[in-house]
Amino acid sequence: MPITKNAPRVDVNKRRIINGADTDVVQLYPMKHKFAWHYYNTSNANHWLPTEISMQLDIEEWKSPTALNAEERQAFETVLGFFTTADSIAANNIVMAFYRHVTSPEVRMYLLRQAYEEAIHTHAYQYIVESLGMDQGKIFNMYREADSIYNKAEFILSFNEGIFNPSFKTGTFESDQKFLENWCVFSLILEGIFFYSSFAVMFGFQRQHKLTGSAEQIQYIMRDESMHLNFGVEIINEIKKEQPELWTSDFQQHIIDLVKKAAKLEYTYAQEVFPKGIFGMNADGFKQYIEHIADRRLARVGLPAQFGVQNPFPWMSEAIDLSKEKNFFETRVTEYQVGGQLSW
Ligand code: FE
Numbered sequence: 001m002p003i004t005k006n007a008p009r010v011d012v013n014k015r016r017i018i019n020g021a022d023t024d025v026v027q028l029y030p031m032k033h034k035f036a037w038h039y040y041n042t043s044n045a046n047h048w049l050p051t052e053i054s055m056q057l058d059i060e061e062w063k064s065p066t067a068l069n070a071e072e073r074q075a076f077e078t079v080l081g082f083f084t085t086a087d088s089i090a091a092n093n094i095v096m097a098f099y100r101h102v103t104s105p106e107v108r109m110y111l112l113r114q115a116y117e118e119a120i121h122t123h124a125y126q127y128i129v130e131s132l133g134m135d136q137g138k139i140f141n142m143y144r145e146a147d148s149i150y151n152k153a154e155f156i157l158s159f160n161e162g163i164f165n166p167s168f169k170t171g172t173f174e175s176d177q178k179f180l181e182n183w184c185v186f187s188l189i190l191e192g193i194f195f196y197s198s199f200a201v202m203f204g205f206q207r208q209h210k211l212t213g214s215a216e217q218i219q220y221i222m223r224d225e226s227m228h229l230n231f232g233v234e235i236i237n238e239i240k241k242e243q244p245e246l247w248t249s250d251f252q253q254h255i256i257d258l259v260k261k262a263a264k265l266e267y268t269y270a271q272e273v274f275p276k277g278i279f280g281m282n283a284d285g286f287k288q289y290i291e292h293i294a295d296r297r298l299a300r301v302g303l304p305a306q307f308g309v310q311n312p313f314p315w316m317s318e319a320i321d322l323s324k325e326k327n328f329f330e331t332r333v334t335e336y337q338v339g340g341q342l343s344w
Helices: 034-045 056-063 070-101 105-131 136-140 147-160 173-194 196-207 212-242 249-273 283-300 315-320
Strands: none
Touching (some): 034 105, 056 212, 070 105, 070 173, 070 196, 105 212, 147 173, 147 249, 173 196, 173 212, 173 283, 196 212, 196 249, 196 283, 196 315, 249 283
């Protein structure tokens, strides 16, 4: 956007998530979407790095011929196979789709932080794979080679088509709906559904006191991801407010259909991770868990529940609610919430 000397000052009332008229994307103040600033600051206070978490016990368990059985090893590898590429897919979309078309500087500030967090997550998976001496080629290629991971990745990546095109622009009814669809898919489905059976697997290990270093990595990731999901929900609801004409009944049904399709892809994936069930979690339990969270994601954007089932893994809500985990922060090497660490 060219700069005009002594142009009239920014009118914050004309600021929009997308298609902001009279918006200067360089000028943070005045701020309209204050929730984004809150998310930016909260994320900074949650800062962490994978290398702060000790992997020693996991290394011993992974090397030991008896600490883990064949099902547990297979489940752990498959979950990492999904994770290692999923956050890179999320990061690309933030930079190539969200960031390019968002016209609110405060929303862009959080997106920069979110993109960095996706990089930290990919780093965490790399760190686990490297620490345990796992087969990197096998794990990092699973999104192309394991059917159920491929199917999820292929579904998500199809929503990059068109929108990654350099000539894509918001500002028409069709392109704005396409942009909103992309946000619904990445926040509600990728971050809100596709991560969750893998999270459940990792907390299954944690509950058995197995692979606890890896589980702790994933616990930090899950805290970040629940912020990403919540932020995405705020954005979707704000775009609905700013451009209500986009949220047609056809479009609502389309989003419901996508969520239902995604739930099916996700529990098919869970079946592949646990062909025989593990830690008291079986294929039926996963199906019900995925349907339960799919209904919750729909509710957050004002769409009706499709499955109406109870949560079969109530302990997952406890794992998500990290503020109740008394010992969680005690394992940390660095505490970013405390200021004044730098001396000059
Ligand atoms: Fe994310």
